[in-house]
Amino acid sequence: MSHDFNTCVMIGLGYIGLPTAAVIARTGIKVLGVDINQHTVDTINAGLCPIEEKGLPELVGEMVASGRLSAATRPSPGDVFVIAVPTPFEGTYKPDLSYVEAAMRSIAPVLAKGNLVLLESTIPVGATEQAARWIEMLRPDLTVSHRGREDGPVGDVLVAHCPERILPGQMIRELVENDRVIGGVCKAAAERGRAFYKTFVKGDCLTTDARTAELCKLSENAFRDVNIAFANELSVICEEYGISVWELIGLANHHPRVNILQPGPGVGGHCIAVDPWFIVSAMDDKARLIREARWINSGRPRQVVRKVLEKLEASEGAIRSIACFGLSYKPNIDDVRESPAIEVVEYLARELPLSHPSVSLSVVEPFLEEMPKHLAGFPDVTKIGIDAGLQADLIVMLVDHRQFRDIPAERVAGKVLVDTRGVWSR
Numbered sequence: 001m002s003h004d005f006n007t008c009v010m011i012g013l014g015y016i017g018l019p020t021a022a023v024i025a026r027t028g029i030k031v032l033g034v035d036i037n038q039h040t041v042d043t044i045n046a047g048l049c050p051i052e053e054k055g056l057p058e059l060v061g062e063m064v065a066s067g068r069l070s071a072a073t074r075p076s077p078g079d080v081f082v083i084a085v086p087t088p089f090e091g092t093y094k095p096d097l098s099y100v101e102a103a104m105r106s107i108a109p110v111l112a113k114g115n116l117v118l119l120e121s122t123i124p125v126g127a128t129e130q131a132a133r134w135i136e137m138l139r140p141d142l143t144v145s146h147r148g149r150e151d152g153p154v155g156d157v158l159v160a161h162c163p164e165r166i167l168p169g170q171m172i173r174e175l176v177e178n179d180r181v182i183g184g185v186c187k188a189a190a191e192r193g194r195a196f197y198k199t200f201v202k203g204d205c206l207t208t209d210a211r212t213a214e215l216c217k218l219s220e221n222a223f224r225d226v227n228i229a230f231a232n233e234l235s236v237i238c239e240e241y242g243i244s245v246w247e248l249i250g251l252a253n254h255h256p257r258v259n260i261l262q263p264g265p266g267v268g269g270h271c272i273a274v275d276p277w278f279i280v281s282a283m284d285d286k287a288r289l290i291r292e293a294r295w296i297n298s299g300r301p302r303q304v305v306r307k308v309l310e311k312l313e314a315s316e317g318a319i320r321s322i323a324c325f326g327l328s329y330k331p332n333i334d335d336v337r338e339s340p341a342i343e344v345v346e347y348l349a350r351e352l353p354l355s356h357p358s359v360s361l362s363v364v365e366p367f368l369e370e371m372p373k374h375l376a377g378f379p380d381v382t383k384i385g386i387d388a389g390l391q392a393d394l395i396v397m398l399v400d401h402r403q404f405r406d407i408p409a410e411r412v413a414g415k416v417l418v419d420t421r422g423v424w425s426r
Contacts, residue, residue, distance in 0.1 A: 001375040005029055009078040009110075011103045013040055014088045015270065015335070017084035018051055018118060019171040022059045024082075025068040027200045032072040032078065034106070044071040044194060051335050052230070052367075055172045080196055084164070086270075092201060093277040095124045104131055108138035112116045113156040115235045116192050118182075120164050122217055122271065128161040128210035132185050145185035147158055147210070158189035161210045163217030168269075169332045170193035179203040182215025210378055221275040222290045227261050228272070229293035232300055235263035246426040264419040265398050266340025268329025273297070273338040301343035304396070304420055310347065312356055313418050318358055319416060321386070323350065323392035326363040326399020327372060334367040341398035342374045349378040364389035366403050392417075397423050402404075 006029065010021040013035040035041055043050045047064040049057035063069035064423040075081070083100040099119055102400040107117070117135065119128055130149055135157060136144040142156040164181045166174040179198050182205060184190030197205045208216075231249065238245035249260045267273045280291045311317050329339035337343055345363055352359050362382045364373070371383050384405060389395065392413055397404065400421035409424045419425045 005079050005199060007032070007078040008080045008082060008085060008209070009034060009075045009107065011075065012086075012099075012108065012121075013037075013044065013050075014086070015051060015053075015168070015171075016166070017082075017354040018044070018049070019053060019056055019166070019175060020082065020084060020120070020164070022056065022063050022069060023078065023172065023200050025063040025066075026059065028068065029199065030067075031063075031069050033069065034073065034075045035071065036073060039072060041071040041073055044069070053171050055171055055349055059172065062175070066273045075110055077105050077112060078115070078213070080116045080118065081107050082118045082120055087121050087123055089274055089277050089281070089421045095127075095278050097123065097130070098125060099133060100127065100131060102282060104134040107140060109136055111135065111139055111142060111157055113142065115157050116189070116196060117157060117159045118193055118196070119159075119161045122163060122275055122278070123161065123214055124282055125211050125214045125218075128183065129160060129185055130215060132157075132159040133333075143147075145189045145238060146351055147185055154186050154188040155278040158192050159210075160184040160189040160193035160407070161213045162193055163213060164332070165217075165220075168330070168335050171289040176200060176202050181213050181216050182206045182207060182212040183208045183216075185210050213340065218275050218279050221272045222293075223295060224272050225267060225276050226289060226293040228264070228267055229296040232266075233296055234260070235258050236303070237369045244425065250426075260423065263420070264300070264340070265304045265344055267297040268337065268339040268341070269335070270337045273329075287332065303341045304340075304344050304398075304418065305347040305351065307349065307418050308396060309368065312359065314394075315416065317358075319364075319393040320353075321362070321392040322359060322394045322396060323362050323364055323389035324348070324396045324398055325364045325389060326397070326401055326402055327363055328367055328399055328401075331400050332367070332402055334372065336368075336372045342372065342396060344396070345375060345381065349375070350379050353380070362389065362392065365399075366401060394418070397421050 007279050008031045010017050010033045013033045021031045021033045040050050047061045049060040072361050085103050088096050090096050144270045145155045145159045165178045182190050194205045194207050197376045235245040241303050252258050275307045276290050278340040280287045327341050362384045394416040397419045400423050
C-alpha cells in the first residue's frame, strides 16, 4: 500500500458504519467493526449483512471471507478510529452526545501516539473539540489536537470531523464518488484525515476546520428542509385556491432559475428531520427560518390525518376501510427512521377506534416483510399486499415507491384518495 494506514477501527455498524467499513476494507486496510449489539457482530462475522442495501451483502461477505473485515463488541488498537454512532435529539430538541461520549470512552484505553480519530456522526458545532477534550481527560498521558495550535507540537492523537454524505440505495457508489469535507481540530488533523479518505474516495476531499465542517453538514440538511417546507406550504396554499400543486410546480420549474421540490406528508430519515434542530437549539433567536421550516414539515403528518378524517366525515359512513400505501421515509428503500408515513399510521391507529370504530386500517409496504416495531402496539393494523390495498374504500398514498407509481389510475377510479405524493394527482 502507498499509505501508512494498515488498520481501521469502526465504532458503530449501522447504516453508515457498516457500508463505510466494507468499502475501507476493500482497499486492503484491515477493518475491525465495533458494535454493542452482539447479534449484529455475530451476523457480520458469519459473512452476512444485517442491513438491506444494494451491493452491500455481497461486499460484506467478500470482505469477511478475505479476513479484512471482522466485528467485535470492544475495540482493539488501530491506526485510525472512525466514529459512526447515532446523535439523536432529546425531547427538548437538543442533540444527545451520549453515544459519542461512550465511543470516546470505549476507544480511549487502546489509543496510542500517532492515531487519528475521525467523527462521522452528525454533531453540533463544537462537538469535535469536545470529543478531543474527552480523550485528553481519559488519557492524560497523551496530547490531543487543540484548536488554533499550529505553531508547535500538534498532539499525539489527531481528531477531525468528516460528515457522511450518502444516500440509501446508493451507498456503495456514493461512498467512493461523493466529495468529502474534513474538518480538523487543528490543521494537521485535517490533512491527516484527508490522506485517509483519499485511500477510498475518488471525489474531492476538502479540508477546513472542525467547526466549519460541523456546520457544513447541518447547513446542507437544513437547506433541504427549508426547500421542502416551501413546497409543503405551497401545497396548502394551492388547496385553498383549488389549484393542483403538482401542475403549479411543474409550470414554475420551467423558469430557468426555479427548482421547487415536491411536497409530501413530511420529512423523515436520520438527517433532514433531525439535523436542523442542532442549529436551532444553539441559535434559536438567529435561526428563525430554519426553525419555522422544521415546524412546517413536522406538522405535515397531522395535516394528512386531518384530511383523512375529513374524507371519512364527508362519506357519512360509506368508507369502511382505509389502506395506507408506504411506510418508509422515502421511495424504494426499507428505512423507516423518522418516517412521516409511520407517524400518519400511528395517528390514525389511535384515532379511528375512538371516532370511527367500524373503519379498518391496513398498510401496504413492499419493502418490508414484517410490520415495523413502531406499529407493533397496534394489533388491529394489518399489513396487506398491493392488490388487497387497492380494494380499500380510501387509499392514502404516503410513499411513491416504484411499484405504486406503476399502478394505473383506472385501478383507483371511484376510490376516495388522499394522495400526498401526486402519484395519481398530476
